[in-house]
Amino acid sequence: MIDLDETDRQILQALARDSSQSAGALGRALGLSQPATWRRIKRLEATGIIRGRRLRLNAEALGFGVTVFLGVKLARKGQVSLDDFERAVSAIPEVQTVEHVLGLYDFRLRVVARDLSDFERVLRRRIMALPGAGDLEANVLLSEERRPGPIG
Incomplete structure (x- = not known):
């Protein structure tokens, strides 16, 4: 298990709300540079904390009520x-x-x-x-x- 600091937690919370955010947009919201945010996301992925990002489909809108x-x-x-x-x-x-x-x-x-x-x-x-x-x-x-x- 890796130690998560407050910035890591903020990144995870933001990505949990909207995983499509770019590292640049996420960094601006958190007061970080795009490269620093990207490195943190890559570290979280490499350690298995982030296992991927997925598209959530609206089953009802696709006819599955x-x-x-x-x-x-x-x-x-x-x-x-x-x-x-x-x-x-x-x-x-x-x-x-x-x-x-x-x-x-x-x-x-x-x-x-x-x-x-x-x-x-x-x-x-x-x-x-x-x-x-x-x-x-x-x-x-x-x-x-x-x-x-x-x-x-």
Whole structure:
């Protein structure tokens, strides 16, 4: 773990709010030069603190009005490996994230669909058809608010 100073924390907070900011714009906002800001960002990337920047799409604007968090418990852990299930479920386009978790379920999936009947189709024909898929629990997302992470 590297020691983060206040400037590093400010950079991380600013990038968490808007990762598309240039090093020059970020530096101006923080009172740093562009090269100094760029070096700090590169150091944070090299040490693994920043693992990348990603584009966040508006699923609803793209026609996917339903988001469901799906807990999946494997039925036959001995016959189907966790890696095999994770690889198979990751190939389903509607599955946005796959998280291997500890608890009642083995996996937590974020699934998008056009509507509830489309989700039912994805669930029955794709997810439940996977080898090893056992107990399921679906939670439909009602609203979402992005909160800043634990930096600060």
